[in-house]
Amino acid sequence: MAKLQQLAELVGGQIQGDPDLDIQRLSSIEQAQEGDITFVANPKFLPRLKECRASAVIVAPAMKANAQNLLIVANPYLAFAKILTFLQVPERPVRGVMAGALVAESAVLAEDVTIYPGCIVGEDVEIGAGTTLLPGVIIYDGVRIGRDCLLHAAVVVREGCRLGDRVILQPAAVIGSDGFGFAPDGSSYFKIPQVGIVELEDDVEIGSCSCIDRAALGVTRISRGTKIDNLVQIAHNVEIGEDTILCAQVGLAGSTKLGRHCTFGGHVVAAGHVKVGDNVTIGGRGGITGDVEGNQVLSGLPLQPHKDWLKMSSTLPKLPQMRKEIQQLKKQIEVLEAKLKEA
Amino acid sequence: MAKLQQLAELVGGQIQGDPDLDIQRLSSIEQAQEGDITFVANPKFLPRLKECRASAVIVAPAMKANAQNLLIVANPYLAFAKILTFLQVPERPVRGVMAGALVAESAVLAEDVTIYPGCIVGEDVEIGAGTTLLPGVIIYDGVRIGRDCLLHAAVVVREGCRLGDRVILQPAAVIGSDGFGFAPDGSSYFKIPQVGIVELEDDVEIGSCSCIDRAALGVTRISRGTKIDNLVQIAHNVEIGEDTILCAQVGLAGSTKLGRHCTFGGHVVAAGHVKVGDNVTIGGRGGITGDVEGNQVLSGLPLQPHKDWLKMSSTLPKLPQMRKEIQQLKKQIEVLEAKLKEA
């Protein structure tokens, strides 16, 4: 619980109404009860406030919101995230190495580390202050993990990989599996050892069952602040810039380099050894087959500017009709040509 | 082992032949031996019975099957499933909390629960009668699991999620991972806490390495009887109706609502915040970009009626030829126009 005034200070906002109001929790417009605060990030949802039972509403300065208590802030969506974190995300308890966890003697744990039962931590691992390993996390030898990280159940981090501070790994994420490399040896294949590592920089988040392969030689790098959704494949020696967003089931082939602040929709794929510039947005199911310049919004396979792709895409169903028309035109022209010859 | 008569009673069928026949097991037409029962679900496979060594055959009434012992039933495929279950699926042993499992003292287990070694069950968890947790299952705090569920090895169910009765989770399924939500904060991203839950209703099955994300606020709901294959991504706040089938590697973005009795082929994707009606079938690799009315069979991106898509799809390879023809037609028309001017 918090006073409305406290929340306003948290997000740097102005209050219109009662600063002493007690706020229990943050809820959606539809589910809010008395004592709740809700938010309007998009003015088109303002009419829904009529039926809303929330005691306070987070809005932007320009919004005309009909409610008794307003918390006015430049970025309501960000304020929503911060207030929700403050009100409803419990502090993780610090519990040390719990019974049922196995930590190698050579591992070095900083203060306030929590390691749940079923975790196995290998030789020469280093874990920074305040980091939590939930049940069943497996850390191979020689891994370095920074401060205040949260590794969910059944996560695997293989040998020698490095995690920065505040890294979050959702359940069953796999960091440092072997890159997929084989040298043809006659008609069979000889495994190329993958002796590189993965480095996840500060504030990276990796989704459930996503796989970040270790480099063949060198480093597969996910830079600061990049967020990766579930079931994503990052092949060996990929490098991803800062603050990039990859949605679920994206697949990046080996040695591809992405810039900073890119956003890829679900199921986007990239061929290997291509370079993508900064600030590139690619719509879901897009396919990257060659280098891409920065500052573009693209879709499709082949990639096109998103607006052009929409046009192309809406024309596709007309393809059989177009084919018929071309046959028809051919016949008409033949008739015309014949007539002209006669003439 | 069972008498043929017993099996007929199990599936409500008629016997033509010896009701006292001993049946050992159910086999495919090709692999059946003496003592086996086999089945013909599609009349086109009837000729294969000639070479078949099975002692009895499950067929539909209209089928003219040349075999000594027939079990005649309206739905042979369903009868096959029921007889196979009866003959060859062993009862799961009830073994209690086994050595090597860690169950919090506050957890409430009903009778006949089995929890294998390597499982970790958190605080205030409730598990219904007859439910089995195979090795290495991890249940976070506050989870409620119904009766007769089967959770395979390495499954993770995160805090507060709810499972109905007879839910089956294949190995390494992840229930309740964080939804993928971030609020832009300058050029970086601020994590939006995902404080909602996942609810899997009765008779839901989730495949290996499939990820069902918890809601940001509220509930991600998979309704009764829905079956989800491997490596499927269900984003936060998705709602799926009853008896829907999602094949492998489908991806549904946030807040999308599917109706009941839909069937999606492999690799189908759906954008966020769209609504799909009941009884919608979407062919493999289809892409949903907007609302879809019920009772349709669609394919492609953009979606088209499946038959139209087949036509479009078979025209695609002719595209370069069509382009050439258009250039050719242009030239012919120029010639015609010139001639007409002359004339």
Add this chain to the structure above:
Amino acid sequence: MAKLQQLAELVGGQIQGDPDLDIQRLSSIEQAQEGDITFVANPKFLPRLKECRASAVIVAPAMKANAQNLLIVANPYLAFAKILTFLQVPERPVRGVMAGALVAESAVLAEDVTIYPGCIVGEDVEIGAGTTLLPGVIIYDGVRIGRDCLLHAAVVVREGCRLGDRVILQPAAVIGSDGFGFAPDGSSYFKIPQVGIVELEDDVEIGSCSCIDRAALGVTRISRGTKIDNLVQIAHNVEIGEDTILCAQVGLAGSTKLGRHCTFGGHVVAAGHVKVGDNVTIGGRGGITGDVEGNQVLSGLPLQPHKDWLKMSSTLPKLPQMRKEIQQLKKQIEVLEAKLKEA
């Protein structure tokens, strides 16, 4: 460390330079230091040797490499893989059944097996000599595992499945999950028990979070030498020939048969019950909807010869323009027809 002479003998190569040279490790051209060996698999990278600090270079006979010490060999890429394995892949220690592992009494372990903490091995399992189970591997009852296999953390192998020799499973791979089979029972579905198994033959490698479903009846078979990348879905009763390569996120539907020495790019999908011949290469995102003859390089959905697909694909963005041109041609022809009538 090794003498250059030793490495030449390992890969059957010739030395030009000092055979007594001490080689510390193998590195990429860019990162090599004094004491390192590097390699040039593609002559286009030869100019980079100018700036390279490596003490020796692996090259093909035809390459004109400007370096003091050369190891000349027919297949430099294969030599690179073999030398990297020799120099930098440490032998796995043999440690027996370690404390914290649970192995059923009825399990039969050959000599030199290593089973790490957190592993659970079921009844009647057989494990061959020299095989290693890393932490948290779960083996259900009745599984047979061959010699010199490496099962990474959190791998699950379900009941009755069989692994040949030298099989490698990356972390969280799931072998033998239930095939996705349901018989319609009114508008609901009745689960078809999946009583078959998975067989992985010798030298198979399966990637992280890949799922190989057990057969309904019979065997899902991955033949000798086949390599499967991360997040791949192999449905029940699929059969894959020898030395085939499947890249990440490929999905093969039920009962599909692939030949030997095929190569599928990322996100390729195949419908069920189709047959693909030997030596078929399919580009990323390709879609197999019917049988495919051997010895082809194909792309797209529908599949086309790769070169034709490239042409088709580059024509796609011109589709709206083509449609306009057809409308334009129609009008021109109408005008011509009218003029001719007048004439």
